[in-house]
Amino acid sequence: MSWRQWLAMAFVVVASAVTAQAEQERLVVAMTILPDAASAGAVCLDGSPPAYHLSRGSGGGAGSWVLQFEGGGWCNDVPSCAERAGTRRGSTRFMNKLEGFSGVLSNDPAMNPDFYSWNRVKLRYCDGGSFAGDSEFRNGSSVLYFRGQRIWDAIISDLLPKGLAKAEKVLLSGCSAGGLATFFHCDDLKGHLGGAATVKCLSDAGFFLDVDDITGNNTVRPFFRSLVDLQGAQKNLNKDCLSSTQYSYQCFFPQYILPNIRTPYFILNSAYDVYQFHHNFVPPSCDSRGQWSHCKSDPGACSSSQIITLQGLRSAMLAALKPFEDEQKIGMFINSCFAHCQSELQDTWFAPNSPRLHSKTIAELVGDWYFERGPDKQIDCAYPCDSTCHNLIPSNQFRKNE
Numbered sequence: 001m002s003w004r005q006w007l008a009m010a011f012v013v014v015a016s017a018v019t020a021q022a023e024q025e026r027l028v029v030a031m032t033i034l035p036d037a038a039s040a041g042a043v044c045l046d047g048s049p050p051a052y053h054l055s056r057g058s059g060g061g062a063g064s065w066v067l068q069f070e071g072g073g074w075c076n077d078v079p080s081c082a083e084r085a086g087t088r089r090g091s092t093r094f095m096n097k098l099e100g101f102s103g104v105l106s107n108d109p110a111m112n113p114d115f116y117s118w119n120r121v122k123l124r125y126c127d128g129g130s131f132a133g134d135s136e137f138r139n140g141s142s143v144l145y146f147r148g149q150r151i152w153d154a155i156i157s158d159l160l161p162k163g164l165a166k167a168e169k170v171l172l173s174g175c176s177a178g179g180l181a182t183f184f185h186c187d188d189l190k191g192h193l194g195g196a197a198t199v200k201c202l203s204d205a206g207f208f209l210d211v212d213d214i215t216g217n218n219t220v221r222p223f224f225r226s227l228v229d230l231q232g233a234q235k236n237l238n239k240d241c242l243s244s245t246q247y248s249y250q251c252f253f254p255q256y257i258l259p260n261i262r263t264p265y266f267i268l269n270s271a272y273d274v275y276q277f278h279h280n281f282v283p284p285s286c287d288s289r290g291q292w293s294h295c296k297s298d299p300g301a302c303s304s305s306q307i308i309t310l311q312g313l314r315s316a317m318l319a320a321l322k323p324f325e326d327e328q329k330i331g332m333f334i335n336s337c338f339a340h341c342q343s344e345l346q347d348t349w350f351a352p353n354s355p356r357l358h359s360k361t362i363a364e365l366v367g368d369w370y371f372e373r374g375p376d377k378q379i380d381c382a383y384p385c386d387s388t389c390h391n392l393i394p395s396n397q398f399r400k401n402e
Contacts, residue, residue: 025108026346027101029053031124033092034154042154043145044126045081045090050151053099053122054162055107061117065167067159067189068105068122069174069181071205071341075128076227078137081144084128092126103349104173104202104363111346114367115171119163123155123178131181132252133231146231152185156192167193171370172201175341176275179206179268183257184236190263200264200370203254204343207269209276210253211316213286214309220280225249255320264329266369266376267321268343268362271314272299272383275340281313299338299383299391311382318379331369331376333362337389348390356388 033051037043042050057064072089075081084090105120106112127133127148137144156164164170172189174182179202186201193199212218225247228234234248240260241251250256258265274296282292295302302310317334324330335342335355342348342362348355350363357365357378369376380386 027055027107028098029055029101031097034158037154040150040154041147042150043147044092045085045128045144047143047145048092050126050154051092051124052155055101055120057117057119059117063167064118064169065164066104066115066118066120066171066173069131069178070122070125071174071176071178072125073177074130074227076223076230078144081128085144090126090128092124095124102346103344106346111350113363114370121159125178127151129227129231129233130177130184132184132233132236134236135232149236167197170197170199173204173343174206175204175344176206179203180208180254182206183254183261186261186263202266202268202366204268205273205341207254207267209316209320210255211280213280214282215286219283219285224252228252258324266331266366268333269317270337270339271317271334271380272310272336272338273340274338277313307383314382325377332379333357333365334379335389336380336383336386338391355390
């Protein structure tokens with residue numbers, strides 16, 4: 001082993017140890033349940049009350065807030081929503097009442113240099129519709145509540161008198177289905193807080209594409225269409241988007257919503273987002289023989305022809321983002337890692353071995369964008385060029401109703 005190889009290996013070991021220690025020491029925050037929200041119809045799929053976790057800011061960050069939407073897929077029909085209602089994705093009854101805060105929610109300046117001292121809130125996700133629905137389904141004595149919009153309203157109403165109403169700076173963020181929720185509520189939050197507050201929004205792994213799969217079929221479009229119809233989300237979608245598109249479900253796709261959002265935005269996404277790769281670009285319906293199974297579980301096992309095919313997902317992502325490349329209010333960190341959600345994990349947000357673009361970690365580029373310190377758009381070269389990637393593919397993370 002050469003000294004360079006030894007040094008590289010030693011760096012990885014030290015970086016992993018530092019991150020592991022940070023994970024052991026990370027902040028654990030208790031749940032705040034809103035039992036009175038039920039009077040306004042703000043309830044989870046099963047009728048249980050909504051909830052959030054709040055860690056108070058301090059010092060110079062006491063007047064600033066990070067609000068983070070939890071992610072966790074969707075349900076688009078009665079059977080999948082009924083199943084979800086009996087899990088932590090559809091009921092606060094089944095949720096852990098203590099939540100670890102890391103990444104953008106960390107209170108450690110060494111792990112979250114720009115936002116560690118802010119008030120940090122995690123909004124728990126239990127409606128199955130990215131906090132956008134407002135309807136219900138009744139079958140005899142059984143009821144499914146699709147009240148995502150009311151849950152959002154109830155949590156914001158509870159936080160306003162706790163200091164949010166006087167916020168100086170706010171970052172609304174979210175991961176996956178929670179990242180999608182930021183597109184629905186970004187301008188709304190700015191409206192709640194008025195002109196005195198600086199409000200900006202961050203979508204992490206929430207830029208879900210209106211994209212055909214490798215056979216030329218589009219499976220995500222009918223999925224979102226049925227979700228919007230079942231959950232009554234149309235009336236809560238961006239009005240300017242609705243007036244400029246043919247179908248209301250199109251306004252569940254960020255590429256059609258973003259041109260109509262006035263609040264500054266940051267798009268954090270992998271060009272090879274593994275959720276979109278596994279479910280939308282190469283869904284099980286077009287791989288009945290399992291020819292993609294090894295590639296899905298390990299990018300290193302992908303054949304050269306599969307890698308070429310996957311460049312189509314990256315091309316679709318870059319094409320959808322191209323209209324915003326010259327927008328001053330929009331920042332981007334689009335890397336070529338096989339990952340999904342990078343702002344909540346300390347390893348990927350800000351750590352010695354975190355992914356980087358032009359020597360910048362995700363946390364550093366997000367901070368540069370928020371505080372207008374310098375260039376705030378970075379788009380990676382095509383896989384497999386990026387040696388800083390953490391290719392994270394949990395085997396059980398991506399079922400739509402999980």
